[in-house]
Amino acid sequence: MRTFADWNEPLPGSMEMDLVAHCGEVNRGSYVHSLVLTDIASGWTEAAPIVVREGTLVVETLERIRAGLPFALRALDVDNGSEFVNNKLIEYCLGHGIELTRSRPYRKNDQAWIEQKNGAVVRKLLGYRRFEGLAAARAITRLYGASRLFVNFFQPSFKLAAKHRDGAKVAKRNHPPQTPCERLLQAEGVPMATKSKLREIAADLDPLKLLEEMRAVQAYLAALADGEIPPPTTSEPPNLAAFVASLSTAWHAGEIRPTFSAEAKPLYLRSLQKVSTQAPTARPSAAPKLAIPPTTAAPPEDIGEAKAGLRRTWPRSDPGAPHGLADRVSPIGGIPQHQRHAALRRVVHPVSRSIYPQTVQNVRPTGRCLAPGSSRARRCHRA
Secondary structure, three states: OOOOOOOOOOOOOEEEEEEEEOEOOOOOOOOOEEEEEEEOOOOOEEEEEEOOOOHHHHHHHHHHHHHOOOOOOOEEEEOOOOOOOOHHHHHHHHHOOOEEEEOOOOOHHHHHHHHHHHHHHHHHHHOOOEOOOHHHHHHHHHHHHHHHHHHHHHOOEOOEEEEEEEOOEEEEEEOOOEOHHHHHHHOOOOOHHHHHHHHHHHHHOOHHHHHHHHHHHHHHHHHHHHOOOOOOOOOOOOOHHHHHHHOOOHHHHOOOOOOOOOOOOOHHHHHHHHHHHHOOOOOOOOOOOOOOOOOOOOOHHHHHHHHHHOOOOOOOOOOOOOOOHHHOEOOOOOOEHHHHHHHHOOOOOOOOOOOOOHHHHOEOOOOOEOOOOOHHHHHHHHO
16 A cells, blocks of 8 residues: 655656546446556656456556556556456566555545646546547547657646645745656666657657647547537648747637537536526516515414415325425415525515514514524524
8 A cells, every 4th residue: 555655756667547437427338448657756647548447458558558668667556446456457567577556545645646647638638528439449549649749748747846834834846847758868767778769759759740630639539429520630731830820819719629628517506597597587676575465463273374384285286296395385475485485585674473484483684594493593583
């Protein structure tokens, strides 16, 4: 078992591994997962798709990723999922001399490095749509083939150098931002042959061409997930001058990633928006009016029946339908209780206590509704 504080500045090759689910809004059925690995020392990140979540496929995908790493895989830290904690992965690590550890259950901070890459790399590339099937897996493989070069050779990141705590204040100092490739070139544990190969690869790469290929695959994946026709691919080489000239005004267009989608509003906000669109709009100057019955004296038994009427379900057109909050109506104009209570919170004048039951008596002149039976409600009632 390993925590976030147990790495102690390891050499390149100590990595964390995790799975990212591309299930969309429904976590049901078979869908594509992304197997993501990141190096603690350099930040080198690798990712590959898996058609289904299964231990054997995890081991096979890990073998393909390990063959393309610029360093030897020394240690591997995983979470407590069944796709990782199984005999297949344990035997694979023992056979290749890889130290296998796991994090504590329900402690995501133990895998802080890989969790950060899940959001900064995988979710930025693929978003939160649902991808399933071999066609989506092939397209994601092509996307990761271009993004691994773009992220590891051209995308710098910060690395924590020191952290000082003074009471409740924490001061952090970071190293100058570097790309994972630059950190590997400066590392002492990387052979010179590997560093020469990294320099050759970096000299032949075109970041603009990589970015254009990533955008094309993202557009294809977005159309595939939405059930639309994928856009045609263009074979024209990227125009570097036009790209540089557009950087000053690119922010006007907003988000340009095809896989980007606005985050869905919480359920309670969506329900409020639905109610507001269905309810009739009132003038801002007009105060809400309640249908108040005439203040005539009533015998005690009539008041008791009025109180009991608030807890009685009135006949409905569909007797077989389940009872709900909207079915509970009050004897005051047939207004549902939840609407009546919402209106009473806006009352700005005192309400007669001789007609209304206990829940209405607990309305203060300021418009605040108190819980029945509370000490503040009893003091308000005695006032």
